[in-house]
Amino acid sequence: MLVGKASTHAPLSESDVLELLARGLAPLALDGKRVLVIIPDSTRTAPIPLLFRQLYALLGDRVARLDYLIALGTHPPMSEAAIERLVGVSAAERAARYPRVAIFNHRWDRPDALTLIGTIGRDETAQLTDGLLADDVPVVLNRLIFDYDHLIICGPVFPHEVVGFSGGAKYLFPGIAGAEIINFTHWLGALVTSMDTIGVKDTPVRRVIHRAAAFVRRPILLLALVLKGATLHGLYIGDYQQAWSAAADLSAQLNVITVARPFRRVLSMPAPIYDDLWTAAKAMYKTEPAVADGGEIIIYAPHITEISYTHGRLIDAIGYHVRDYFLKQWDRFRHVPGGILAHSTHVKGKGSYDAASGIETPRIQVTLATGIPEERCRRVNLGYVDPRTIDPRAWAGREAEGILLVPHAGEMLYRCPALRAAHKP
Incomplete structure (x- = not known):
């Protein structure tokens, strides 16, 4: 089921967001479960403080944990001060008001933080990439996700130089991935070239990312945000492919x-x-x-x-x-x-x-x-x-x-x- 609301001219209100989140989360059996929310770092414009507060208001009393993993890709780990700015809440306030929350940095460079969840074979990569690359690709992801019962990806969708449009499963690959698939997908995008990729919805890199995401044996809910500047104009909640697709269509109208x-x-x-x-x-x-x-x-x-x-x-x-x-x-x-x-x-x-x-x-x-x-x-x-x-x-x-x-x-x-x-x- 896809829940969403969007406008090319009027921003969504906080009450709009809360109502959409309530509808999108209601069907999920999350009581007593451990939930991990995957969010962007500070290099992406998004109302993360609003989502942080509202997700806790809706889930804080229902779930055992509501933790966050910052999808850094290969960006440097965020300091505590930077994390406070990202979520809009100090560490002291989180401890007092959000006792079931912890926030983690992804570490692509630490083997002990990663685990192999599958391999995309060379025949399949050749098919997915229209013959541009034919390699065995180990699908390596942050092992933390397997400490949780349910994953929520929360982040914006913009035109992107490597994958066409960002967001969705890209918060897994490269967001919380290991070096192998990060390097494979980025070089694949370079072979196509940024100029011929950016703002294109169906790209070889997006196909590889979606194939890799199929190895994740945890339920995933996507909160796909669409902004123009700092203003939220769309929110789609649902399956990570369907919600991303709707958000990419709106982003093409607002951000091109x-x-x-x-x-x-x-x-x-x-x-x-x-x-x-x-x-x-x-x-x-x-x-x-x-x-x-x-x-x-x-x-x-x-x-x-x-x-x-x-x-x-x-x-x-x-x-x-x-x-x-x-x-x-x-x-x-x-x-x-x-x-x-x-x-x-x-x-x-x-x-x-x-x-x-x-x-x-x-x-x-x-x-x-x-x-x-x-x-x-x-x-x-x-x-x-x-x-x-x-x-x-x-x-x-x-x-x-x-x-x-x-x-x-x-x-x-x-x-x-x-x-x-x-x-x-």
Whole structure:
């Protein structure tokens, strides 16, 4: 049964959310059960404090436990202060008012936190990926889920560079998964390219994720949120495939901006929720499909001083390059984790590489105006401009000149159908 309410123009109220949650949870036999809620970290806009309060109001007196697992993927663990901001409640208040609640960080990098739940064979991966990859994929997930009777996934659905639209079972893979399937799905998305994936509902990566989720032998309820900016416009509750599908359709209406002509230059300003380039690069992914060949995206984020707090060393070693730079030198790069290669190609964008001449030709220029030093930007094969020389106000209102300013970049997708058709694979 799918429970939902949505509007493209009017936000949902707190009473709307409470009523939908009550209807969605009512059929579940949760009395005395242990329930684990899987939620995003702070790099996703979502009304997690509201859901935290309302879920406890509805389930706190019914269940034995109502714990939370933060779907970090490979993002760094959240501090206690960051968790307090995420759920809107201090640790002391949680202990006093929410005695059946604990909150855990996912740890993709700790083997003792993970368990193998199945394997997708190479014949099946070849079928799921339209022949792009044919590998045995171990499906490794956080073992904590097996301490619980019921799982609830709660998170937003936005256009996404790896999977097409985020949300749903993506909170399992990569959200609480191990490195193997994270690397496989991200490299698969890179082979398709971000520009040809983002904002597409049926993708090879989504098929793999749904196949992997079938190995999870626990009942799963999805609370799929759809936002425009910070405003909640839709909530769908039900089966993780059905609720996600409805949310993706609404997200396509709310979070995709279609432009008639591509822009020559874009000043894309990542939202403050991103604190390194690994996450802030969404400012590039979400605008690349609206940038003309030979154009430029400047990622303007003076507050960012690090490429990746988790993977910076590996990215420094390989730099940022187009997909074919790696494919045509595969023996040189096959040892690099697929997630690292994928991030590299996603940031650099589409382009070509001539192995004979060693010439790499990206479709567009990507330039950083951040706190990352110029020497490091050049070393990893990205452009640099001193952020102190840029006044974002000077970029505003110049769309007719082919110049676009995108504040709070990272969740709204800009797309030019004519450009997309010209580069259709």
